Amino acid sequence: MLDDLHAEVATRLDADGQRYTTNRRQIVTILDAADRPLTIADILDGRGLAQSSVYRNLAVLETARVVHRVTSTDGFARYELAEDLTDHHHHLICSACGAVSDFTVSPQLERTLERAMVRVSADTGFRAEHHRLDLVGRCARCA
Amino acid sequence: MLDDLHAEVATRLDADGQRYTTNRRQIVTILDAADRPLTIADILDGRGLAQSSVYRNLAVLETARVVHRVTSTDGFARYELAEDLTDHHHHLICSACGAVSDFTVSPQLERTLERAMVRVSADTGFRAEHHRLDLVGRCARCA
DNA sequence: ATCAGTGCAAACTTTTTGCACCGCA
DNA sequence: TGCGGTGCAAAAAGTTTGCACTGAT
Numbered sequence: 001m002l003d004d005l006h007a008e009v010a011t012r013l014d015a016d017g018q019r020y021t022t023n024r025r026q027i028v029t030i031l032d033a034a035d036r037p038l039t040i041a042d043i044l045d046g047r048g049l050a051q052s053s054v055y056r057n058l059a060v061l062e063t064a065r066v067v068h069r070v071t072s073t074d075g076f077a078r079y080e081l082a083e084d085l086t087d088h089h090h091h092l093i094c095s096a097c098g099a100v101s102d103f104t105v106s107p108q109l110e111r112t113l114e115r116a117m118v119r120v121s122a123d124t125g126f127r128a129e130h131h132r133l134d135l136v137g138r139c140a141r142c143a
Numbered sequence: 144m145l146d147d148l149h150a151e152v153a154t155r156l157d158a159d160g161q162r163y164t165t166n167r168r169q170i171v172t173i174l175d176a177a178d179r180p181l182t183i184a185d186i187l188d189g190r191g192l193a194q195s196s197v198y199r200n201l202a203v204l205e206t207a208r209v210v211h212r213v214t215s216t217d218g219f220a221r222y223e224l225a226e227d228l229t230d231h232h233h234h235l236i237c238s239a240c241g242a243v244s245d246f247t248v249s250p251q252l253e254r255t256l257e258r259a260m261v262r263v264s265a266d267t268g269f270r271a272e273h274h275r276l277d278l279v280g281r282c283a284r285c286a
Numbered sequence: 287a288t289c290a291g292t293g294c295a296a297a298c299t300t301t302t303t304g305c306a307c308c309g310c311a
Numbered sequence: 312t313g314c315g316g317t318g319c320a321a322a323a324a325g326t327t328t329g330c331a332c333t334g335a336t
Contacts, residue, residue, distance in 0.1 A: 018315090019310085019311090019315070019316080021310085021315090021316065021317090023316080023317075024316095040300085040301085049317095049318095050317060050318045050319075051301090051318090051319095052301090052302080052303085052317080052318065052319080052320095053316075053317055053318065055300095055301065055302070056302090056303095056316085056317085057316090059302095069216065071214035071215070071216070072214070073212065073214070075299070075300065075325090075326080076300080077300085077301085092263075092267065092269045092271075093275075095272060101269075103263055103266075103267060103269075105259050105263065106259070109255065109256075109259050112252060112255060113252075113276070116248050116249070116252050117278055120235075120246055120248070120278060121278070121280070123246075124235065124246060125283050125286075126235045126244075126246075126278065126280055126281070126282060126283065127280045127281040127286045128235075128278040128279070128280040129238060129279055129280040129281070130278075130279055130280070131276065131277065131278055131279070132236075132275070132276070132277040132278075132279055133256070133274065133275070133276050134274065134275040134277075135260055135263060135264070135269065135271040135273075135274055135275075136271070136272055136273055136274070136275055137264070137269055137270045137271040137272040137273070138269070138270040138272070139269060140268050140269065143268075143270045161290090162290070162291080162335085162336095164290090164291065164292090164335090166291080166292075167291095183325085183326090192292095192293095193292065193293045193294075194293090194294095194326090195292080195293065195294080195295095195326090195327080195328085196291075196292055196293065198325095198326065198327070199291085199292085199327090199328095200291090202327095218300090218301080218324070218325060219325080220325085220326085287336105288335105288336090289334100289335095289336095290333105290334095290335090290336105291332105291333080291334080291335095292331105292332080292333070292334090293330105293331095293332085293333095294329105294330095294331095294332105295328100295329090295330095296327105296328085296329080296330100297326105297327080297328070297329090298325105298326080298327070298328085299324100299325090299326080299327090300323105300324085300325085300326095301322105301323080301324075301325095302321105302322080302323065302324085303320105303321085303322070303323080304319105304320090304321080304322090305318105305319095305320095305321100306317105306318095306319095307316105307317080307318085307319105308315105308316085308317070308318095309314105309315095309316080309317095310313105310314100310315090310316095311312100311313090311314095311315100
């Protein structure tokens with residue numbers, strides 16, 4: 001439900017004392033429709049948004065835990081909706097061109113990872129918030 | 144053995160038609176001594192190396208598969224020795240300050256991850272070269 | 287002597303910021 | 312009507328490149 005998504009985003013922004021403006025709604029809608037994290041250029045792409053507004057709004061949305069920044073091998077930041085607004089997933093990262101796409105693994109493996117994460121946190125004093133499992137290799141186009 | 148490391152690095156550079164110069168050797172030695180991926184600033188740190196030489200040498204070393212570039216949340220690239228020159232390990236990434244440190248998991252979990260990786264590659268057509276399991280959270284200083 | 291490597295400084299790319307204007311509460 | 316949001320342009324930050332000099336083979 002897109003309405004549910006927007007309602008939840010509005011709640012999170014409100015909790016941060018931020019408004020849910022037209023531009024911000026548009027960015028959230030664009031990210032929700034994508035099946036991969038998007039670069040700034042992807043988000044701008046002929047939609048007439050100002051670059052600076054996109055950067056600023058993504059920063060606001062990130063602080064409100066609505067979006068999440070992903071880094072790849074090229075110099076471009078990428079953004080996706082926070083995992084608790086979509087589903088937990090992982091990334092295939094192309095080591096040649098930096099393209100990023102999504103994939104999932106079995107719930108069983110996820111549970112194993114969760115347990116490992118808890119153990120490492122206990123061992124190191126690092127307070128883990130979430131894990132990140134990526135596969136790095138060649139995408140179909142670069143293989 | 145540091146000598147073994149340098150011998151292997153020399154071999155890899157030679158295979159790429161590159162020399163193992165004093166600066167390159169120094170960079171490898173610095174990376175080998177660190178227990179975490181280092182930023183350019185870390186590598187420069189009062190050692191009198193020229194910034195551009197460090198960038199250029201890291202690019203050469205990366206092409207020769209001697210070093211590996213790691214990305215974090217801050218804007219700084221980080222470098223570490225390639226995993227087959229050290230040990231396979233993972234990263235704790237601080238979501239507040241971008242600091243990166245190393246950790247390892249059980250061989251058992253590694254095997255499970257390897258198997259999952261092969262399965263995903265088969266399913267998606269993505270040619271996975273290696274996996275990356277990071278824990279994102281707060282480091283001891285930022286917690 | 288040659289040619290890759292080096293260091294300085296300038297250029298480039300992505301991201302951030304200043305400032306005046308606009309628009310919703 | 313006030314204050315946050317917007318867009319343009321300028322600035323900042325990290326990285327890359329041009330060029331003349333150095334040094335190893």
